[in-house]
Amino acid sequence: MPGHKPLKIMFLSPVGYADSDPIFAAMAAEHKLPGTEVHVTSLPASEGGFTHIEYRSYEAMVTRGIIRATRAAAREGFDALAIGCFYDTALHDAREVSEGMIVTAPCVASCEIAASLSNRFGIIVGRRKWVHQMQSTVREHGHEHRLSGFYHVELGVNDFQKDHAETEQRLIGAGRKAVEEDFAEALILGCTMEVGFYRDLEKRLGVPVIDPSIAALKRAEYAAILKRQCGWVPSRKWSSEAPPEDEIARFGQFDTGEPFGNRIVVEAA
Template sequence: MANTRILWINPINVDAYDLPMGEFIDSIRLPGTEVEVISFNGDVPLNNLEYRTFEAMTVADTVRAARYAGEQGFDAAVVGCFYDPALEDAREISGDALVIGPCQASVQLAANLANNFSVIIGQEKWRAQMSECIHAYGYGSRLASMRSIDIAVPDLQKDCEYTAQKIIDAGRLAIEEDKAEALILGCTCTFGLFEEVQRELEVPVIDPIVAAFKAAEFMGSLKRQFQWRPSRQWTSAAPPEELIQSFGLFDQSPPIGNRYLLKEKL
């Protein structure tokens, strides 16, 4: 059987996270999984999607990347931001490729580990949009709280010891005051920190990169074994191909600015 292939989409216009996230993914992937990590080459050097304005600027590129995933035979693609930007839009046009969002994958995993959870967010700005996502996914009743550590996305990896301590402090409050039974780190840029926090707080601490990537691996394997592909009936239907062609929607290649490839492990 051919290897499972996953496209990890960093939906920003700089390549700063491609290598470190790729190396982290390399440390958790199964031997039979191949991965391509990409970012975009947009005109504006967006390095985060903390604001809805920034997110809106990348939606079309994410949709093009999802189309690329289907055309290139990827089993699954991950939109690598905890806001799950353009998730439903990407799913509509991804062909046979499954599309995974870190927020949805994380809350689904948390629901299998605990009766409720808190999300550790970088800034208070994130609260409304992330709460909307969690409620839309049907997990609002399990959300114990959101606790902010007051660190912007570009700064989360600058001093990992400081960030980890801030997460531990916020997580302890979530557990003791909000009665959270599990924690979710509410940004993919917190990668590599969950184990230290989990040892300190002794509750499940979910890294959204791990949750999303493992969901993509798992769903990709189910697709290969049982032919469980995305539905294209009724509300899941993609735009008619003749309309796509008439509008010239995908005449140009997706705006991929950087690629980091992880081939089969020997």
């Protein structure tokens, strides 16, 4: 965006584990627009050394960190923030404290993009454990009628990188079932595998395959552009009402300590 300061997007990995941050930074460098600056962050170790949040109890533990990080990002002047978990963990909670900053997450972003590319899409997930919660999220976002189904490969988040050949075969099998048996016209990966892997699946399956991390980043970037060009700033009225600042100050839990454990900055070109 010539003549304007760069768009500032934060991609927040909602775990206190920074080893995946370079993967997300490489994704951002490949897919962001030239005028966008992306900060890839993760939570401090004090929020718990989780490598994943597959369990609702883990989500509950990191939600405080997501809230604190969102509030800090808004005060740093970020245009948009993407929460990097397909559960869309703490999405509505984070929006309450985001002021004029836009907040999105992988499931809502991926479903919006899939709905623009197809009438019917399937979601490939790691474990059956995930399906109930993700199905509720898809329903909440208004896309359940477009969903051909969830296709689990019985791999947890930490399992995807153990044997890439095995992971690939399971994902291809799940994708073929979705496309050839249930007539899905697009697929969403319910967890980021590795940079660019979605392209291999697209070639094999013949339908668009949406990487959720890319979807969240690009949806955040697009919303930030609309905010700049059209003045479409999030409303904080009614169901999105922010907590009173005097209560936040009195409770003293929102702005204490360092909200980020790691940060990689992908500069605007």
